[in-house]
Amino acid sequence: MTRFSLGILLAAVLFMLAGCGDSHDLATPEETGVLKVATRNGATTYYLDRHETPAGPEFDLTRRFAEAQGWEIEWSVFDSTSQVLEALESGKVHLAAAGLTRLPSRDQRFTPGPSHTDIVEQLVCHRDMRPLPRQLEELTDVEIRVTAASSYSQQLASLVNDHTGIAFEEDPRSTEVLLEAVANRTLDCTVADSNIVKMVRRHFPHLEVAMNLTAGSTLGWYLPDGQEALAGEARQWMNSDAGQAAIEAMNERYYAYIGEFDFVDLRTLNRRIDDRLPNFVDLFIEAEKNTGMSADLLAALAYQESHWDPSAVSPTGVRGIMMLTRNTAESLGVTNRLDPEAAIEGGARYLADRHARLPEDIPEPDRTYLALASYNIGRGHLLDARELARSLGKNPDSWEDMKEVLPLKADKRYYPKTRYGYARGYEPVHYVKRIRNYMDVIAPAIAPYEPAEGDMQTAQAPYGAASQAPDTSQDG
Incomplete structure (x- = not known):
């Protein structure tokens, strides 16, 4: 074969190799230990929370999958669906986890992975x-x-x-x-x-x-065309007990508590954010510095208690912006419950105490939700419910389990056997649910007032309350 012929053959081979899809050039996660994932910035996919920590439904679910396989994740964050799909088609990533609606056209273009969320x-x-x-x-x-x-x-x-x-x-x-x-x-x-x-x-x-x-439609993952092996692994994991538990945890963290509001509630809250919150936001931020309980959590708690009315008084005798009882105020050294500065600081210290008394190995955000329940119903009743959970084979450290057990404190089949007896155990369930909703709405309003992360020395914050996601969206 002549040198000229060899040159032509070599050029042809190089051309053919260059024409191969990049997805074939991307080393597998089994080879590298790294899963490359495309996603989008948004509240229902991936965002950085107030502590600049990644969060979001797709982030949580994908992280759990990668951990189960023993892989790290390399994220590529895009602004639009089309950019995510382009990254997938060009073979730059192994997986797209971006709130993608399952469509026949996408099923033909890519390899469908598992579905995880039902939507309309x-x-x-x-x-x-x-x-x-x-x-x-x-x-x-x-x-x-x-x-x-x-x-x-x-x-x-x-x-x-x-x-x-x-x-x-x-x-x-x-x-x-x-x-x-x-x-x-x-x-x-x-x-x-x-x-x-x-x-x-x-x-x-x-x-x-x-x-x-x-x-009805479903949201799910997509992989490059031809990547059936990895898609099969993802489907197998998603359908396993571990995968289903991850979906339940994702829904509980991001969606399950939504829906407690009606139009009047929301309109009132947004009006109060404009006309009342600015009067107290510095006090919530100062209380966060002193106690480690986040400002948006404290603001949501105060809104639940009094709608940020420092002169609020209930028929039962609780009063002030944090609606403290006389005994609680005295134990905290709060002499004037109608003084918002003293009341907010006192309420923050009381919540921090409820939090500190819970076992340190309870994960967040469950520990904070249990602390809120204790703030609402009392530590004794919460301890009763935790013991009841154990007897029923439930996890006393899981808020998802405890919100099922707490209402049993009002059930005569159960409460006579508890140390502290009857309690309206359904109240803390709704209490926590509403505060979580309030936090999500309040957090963006508080964010502009807060100093930069490195400028504010605080007690260790146990749980960064619901954080403001970027003003971008999931496009389906």
Whole structure:
């Protein structure tokens, strides 16, 4: 063979190798111990919390999967669905965990991984819109914008084919920004996944779900085309007891407590954030420095107790912004419960004490939720419930289990056997649920007042309350 022929052959081989998909060049996580994951910044996927620690439903679930395999994770965080899918298609990552709706077109383009969350796609409008569309036939002349390259645009495109008069436009803005535009009445309606709507409505109470556009969809992971082996591992783990427990933990942390509000609650809270919270925010931040209990947690607790009314008085004799009893105030050295500075500091120290008295090996955020329950119902009743949980084969360190056991303190089949007897055990369950909701809404309002992380010396914060996620969204 001539030197010329060898040159042509070598060039051809190099060309063929260059044409191979990058996914074949990406070393497997079994080889490197590193799982490369594409995701998006957003409240229902991945974000950095107030302590600059990664959080989010997709983050938690993917981390648990990687830990089960003994792998580290290398995250690639993008701003849009299209960027995530491009990274997947180019073979730059092993997995996309980005709140992706399962679609036939995506199933053909990529290797489907396991699904983890059931959702519906919802048409969202302003609650004062007249007429508020409740049927597809009523969408004529309604301005609808949806995030570009999302599952929403595919769903609406199919509706346009079946119903004359429906029109929509794709928009480069994120779903959360479009929902805000609807709340501000600069846009008639948009479409969003139900899990996104649940989170965002707490910040924009005027948002109204006009109708469901799908009977049901699922969110799940995708892998590059041809990566069946890794997809099989992911599906096997997700379907295992460990995977199902991870899904339950994800739902409990991010979604299960949402839904306690109604429109009036949310509207009142947002109004109080504007007209009352600024008067006390520095006191909550100072109390965080002194006790380690986060300012947004303390503010949410105070709102639950008094709606930030420093002169609040109940018929039972508790009073002040933290609604302290006389005995509790005296034990804390608070001489004037109507003094907001003294009351907030006292309430923070009392909550910190409830927290400190719980076993140190209880993980967060469960330990903080149990401390809140103790603040509400009393330490004795909480100890009763923890002992009852053990007798029933439940985990006394798990808030998910304890919120099932606490109501039994009002059940005559159980409370006569406890040391402290009857208690309205259902109250702390709702108490904690509402405070968690309040924290999510309040945290963004407090964030601008807080000093930089390195500038504030605090007691060790046991649990960074619900944190402000970036103003980006999940596009389906």
